[in-house]
Amino acid sequence: MRFAQPLLAIAAVSWLACGVSAEAKTRAECERDYKPQVGQAGKDVIWVPTPDELVSRMLTMAKVTPKDYVVDLGAGDGKIAIAAGKKFGATALGIEYNPEMARLAQCYVQAEGVTDKVKIVQGDIFKEDFSKATVVTMYLLPELNLCVRHRLLAMKPGTRVASHSFTMGEWDADEPFEVEYRNAYLWIVPARVGGSWNFRNGNGSVEFTASLTQSFQKIGGEVAVGGRKQPLVGASLQGDAIRFAFADAKGVTQHFTGTVRGATITGSLRASGVADTEVVGNAQGALAPAPWAEMANGCGRFYGK
Ligand SMILES: C[S@@+](CC[C@H](N)C(=O)[O-])C[C@H]1O[C@@H](n2cnc3c(N)ncnc32)[C@H](O)[C@@H]1O
Known part of the structure; x- marks a missing residue:
């Protein structure tokens, strides 16, 4: 007790x-x-x-x-x-x-x-x-x-x-x-990538420009390499992960995979039979306007506008 x-x-x-x-x-x-x-x-x-x-x-x-x-x-x-x-x-x-x-x-x-x-x-x-x-x-x-x-x-x-x-x-x-x-x-939520990007490796021996179009997570566009333009193949964007493929100046298919961080994309090119090449892409000027990311019509009333 x-x-x-x-x-x-x-x-x-x-x-x-x-x-x-x-x-x-x-x-x-x-x-x-x-x-x-x-x-x-x-x-x-x-x-x-x-x-x-x-x-x-x-x-x-x-x-x-x-x-x-x-x-x-x-x-x-x-x-x-x-x-x-x-x-x-x-x-x-x-x-x-x-x-x-x-x-x-x-x-x-x-x-x-x-x-x-x-x-x-x-x-x-x-x-x-x-x-x-x-x-x-x-x-x-x-x-x-x-x-x-x-x-x-x-x-x-x-x-x-x-x-x-x-x-x-x-x-x-x-x-x-x-x-x-x-x-x-x-x-x-997709990263913003619409616009023009210049990619190169460390010593500048690999260089190409990608002009990307974007609507939400759907991307397309073209690549300019060795003075020749061609449409991007298999382009995809998931969050900050981007992929596309193109044929290089020698006609070899290069598969690019990268990560978008603001105005920079870091990633690598993969082609069969050769070691991967690390490349960095920099946005050329401002990214393209993204009307798809703006407030939809008729929504102002919810925001007191
Ligand atoms: C369809 S129920 C879904 C509830 C819960 N998310 C679920 O899935 O079980 C929608 C809820 O949103 C609330 N709601 C309606 N308008 C709202 C607003 N403008 N802001 C916050 N909550 C709101 C309602 O009171 C309701 O409880």
């Missing part, structure tokens, strides 16, 4: 030290304060939760790891942000306009024990800054997708975007997928 009180004190201290907040509720207790109805109105779109299996698949398709910062636009009850933290170990933020819904989602964050990784904020996706996300998820509407598209395209090349149900206008998905008859889509 004499030990009962110190033991209780030790138990309480270790319980708190384990990160279990005295205020953490169970999910059922969270719902006692507020229970949302599927289909209820939201600011720009109603609330319908993404099924668990599709949530997992979206995060898997986006290759989410503990290094990622996932932002769910229109977070609802927070399930995508919570799964990103709990199952994939990522840091995650959910942005939800409805204050009661945001409070419920944050209560679930506590109930699921992921307050160290996941946060829900009450806010408007058209006002909140999510530019630092490495993965963006959304289940909105086609028009809303279109109106955040320019902000997604301004993010770091390689950022992954996963959308439940809805597409992104002329920006074709890099990987469409389907879970139990529901469509979903994955995009990878």
Whole structure:
């Protein structure tokens, strides 16, 4: 009996030290304060939760790891942000306009024990800054997708975007997928490469110019080598990874693979039977204007314009 009180004190201290907040509720207790109805109105779109299996698949398709910062636009009850933290170990933020819904989602964050990784904020996706996300998820509407598209395209090349149900206008998905008859889509934010690039190796014995055209992740154009122009073959861009092929001055097919970093592309040329040649490309002047990356028509009203 004499030990009962110190033991209780030790138990309480270790319980708190384990990160279990005295205020953490169970999910059922969270719902006692507020229970949302599927289909209820939201600011720009109603609330319908993404099924668990599709949530997992979206995060898997986006290759989410503990290094990622996932932002769910229109977070609802927070399930995508919570799964990103709990199952994939990522840091995650959910942005939800409805204050009661945001409070419920944050209560679930506590109930699921992921307050160290996941946060829900009450806010408007058209006002909140999510530019630092490495993965963006959304289940909105086609028009809303279109109106955040320019902000997604301004993010770091390689950022992954996963959308439940809805597409992104002329920006074709890099990987469409389907879970139990529901469509979903994955995009990878492309680097800006449209414009003219001069490539050379260290001693200048290899030199060519690539004039690249770009619309979202689709690229094409031509190469000038040895005073002769030719169309690029097999050109592709995935995030900051670029590839194309052309025939050199001797008619040998050269396969270029490189990484885009602003106004520089570093990479190598590969031709059968010879060692790879390291080359660096520098943008010649400013990159070409990118109308495809600008705000879509009719979106100004979401931004108070
Ligand atoms: C279709 S639900 C998707 C919920 C969650 N992302 C999921 O997939 O389970 C869309 C959510 O966006 C919220 N919403 C609507 N307009 C919004 C806005 N402008 N800013 C933030 N959230 C918004 C709604 O309240 C709703 O909870």
